[in-house]
Amino acid sequence: MTQSESQSQPDGSSDQPTFLRGIEFITGPDPNLGSFLLTIGIVTCVFIALFQFTMPSPVSHLLTAGVITITVVSAGFAALLDSLNYFDQSSDSVSQVAPDPTQTSKPWVPEKRVSAPLPPMINFDEELSELQAQFDGELPDQFTPFLEDYRRLKTNPKNRMSIASDLRADLNPISVILDEDTPEYEPYQRMSDGLFRYIGDSADHLSVTEVTSRDAAGEPQEVGAIAGDLAVFDLSVHNEGEATDVEVIVEFYDGDESLSTWSGSLKSVSPGATETISTNIYVPESTNRMRTDARPA
Amino acid sequence: MIDEIRRANRGTRVQYVMMVIFGGLCVLAAFAPFPDIIRITTVGTLFGFTAGLWVSHLIQVLRRAIDAQQSDVQTAVETQ
Numbered sequence: 001m002t003q004s005e006s007q008s009q010p011d012g013s014s015d016q017p018t019f020l021r022g023i024e025f026i027t028g029p030d031p032n033l034g035s036f037l038l039t040i041g042i043v044t045c046v047f048i049a050l051f052q053f054t055m056p057s058p059v060s061h062l063l064t065a066g067v068i069t070i071t072v073v074s075a076g077f078a079a080l081l082d083s084l085n086y087f088d089q090s091s092d093s094v095s096q097v098a099p100d101p102t103q104t105s106k107p108w109v110p111e112k113r114v115s116a117p118l119p120p121m122i123n124f125d126e127e128l129s130e131l132q133a134q135f136d137g138e139l140p141d142q143f144t145p146f147l148e149d150y151r152r153l154k155t156n157p158k159n160r161m162s163i164a165s166d167l168r169a170d171l172n173p174i175s176v177i178l179d180e181d182t183p184e185y186e187p188y189q190r191m192s193d194g195l196f197r198y199i200g201d202s203a204d205h206l207s208v209t210e211v212t213s214r215d216a217a218g219e220p221q222e223v224g225a226i227a228g229d230l231a232v233f234d235l236s237v238h239n240e241g242e243a244t245d246v247e248v249i250v251e252f253y254d255g256d257e258s259l260s261t262w263s264g265s266l267k268s269v270s271p272g273a274t275e276t277i278s279t280n281i282y283v284p285e286s287t288n289r290m291r292t293d294a295r296p297a
Numbered sequence: 298m299i300d301e302i303r304r305a306n307r308g309t310r311v312q313y314v315m316m317v318i319f320g321g322l323c324v325l326a327a328f329a330p331f332p333d334i335i336r337i338t339t340v341g342t343l344f345g346f347t348a349g350l351w352v353s354h355l356i357q358v359l360r361r362a363i364d365a366q367q368s369d370v371q372t373a374v375e376t377q
Binding site for chain 2: 043047050051054055056059063066067070073074077080081084085086
């Protein structure tokens with residue numbers, strides 16, 4: 001089809017009958033893997049039946065083999081297209097034709113799909129909503145560079161550290177228009193603190209939130225009561241930063257003297273997730289206290 | 298961009314219509330009261346046309362999907 005032919009009907013797709021729009025559903029806009037495979041299956045059955053019932057013996061087998069070959073090739077294409085995320089992208093296409101985000105009610109929501117969620121400490125959607133409400137539904141111009149970099153932060157998971165540094169700088173013009181005594185200052189302060197923590201030591205993003213030690217009978221016990229025995233420890237680790245492998249450390253003490261150290265690992269703890277590791281650890285005799293720590297592996 | 302999508306849609310539509318025409322003629326030829334040799338030749342040819350159209354259509358769709366993904370990657374790199 002040439003360019004002139006396509007331009008002769010500029011609005012052809014908008015006023016065409018529903019039936020013509022419907023026949024594009026397999027590989028046209030808003031494609032769907034289920035309908036794709038179903039159609040291939042139906043056509044395969046129809047052609048095989050046709051050839052088997054109407055053609056003489058050796059030819060019917062050859063044509064049937066041809067149909068099956070085309071079906072296998074089509075299934076291969078379907079798998080390839082699925083791996084390229086071609087199917088079921090209707091929500092993306094809707095978001096791609098959305099108007100300029102700076103003109104929408106939530107200018108901090110990017111047009112592109114977010115591939116990796118933001119860690120809780122730098123997810124400022126709530127703070128920005130609060131600030132927008134306090135500025136009567138429209139954020140001042142001083143927020144524009146911050147919002148642009150914040151949208152970049154959401155859509156570029158590999159480069160977040162440097163973008164977070166830019167965001168810290170973008171807070172400066174905002175601080176000029178905010179007074180410490182006003183309610184707008186609190187969400188601003190939370191954003192500033194969150195960025196400060198994110199840019200700082202990544203070990204601070206991890207914390208051991210809960211430690212449970214149980215004896216052989218399964219009863220929860222203080223660490224001093226299970227000294228000299230093998231005990232079951234449940235260690236919950238919360239990650240406020242980016243997804244990372246985590247090394248969990250348990251150290252047993254007699255007063256200030258370290259008796260032994262155990263370490264284990266958790267694979268790929270997601271942002272905002274709390275994961276628990278359960279393990280058997282021998283608690284040295286004379287242990288009277290323990291220390292736990294979590295850090296990136 | 299929208300014009301490109303519309304043009305691609307029209308191309309898709311033409312390909313489907315041609316597949317339906319050749320597939321329909323293939324069915325008709327299979328039931329036609331002609332000697333076997335003519336029926337076999339016609340049915341084989343028309344089926345070949347239909348299958349060829351379908352595979353070439355799939356290749357176009359695959360190329361479009363790869364282009365779309367590469368342009369996504371390009372956009373992500375540019376915005377970094």
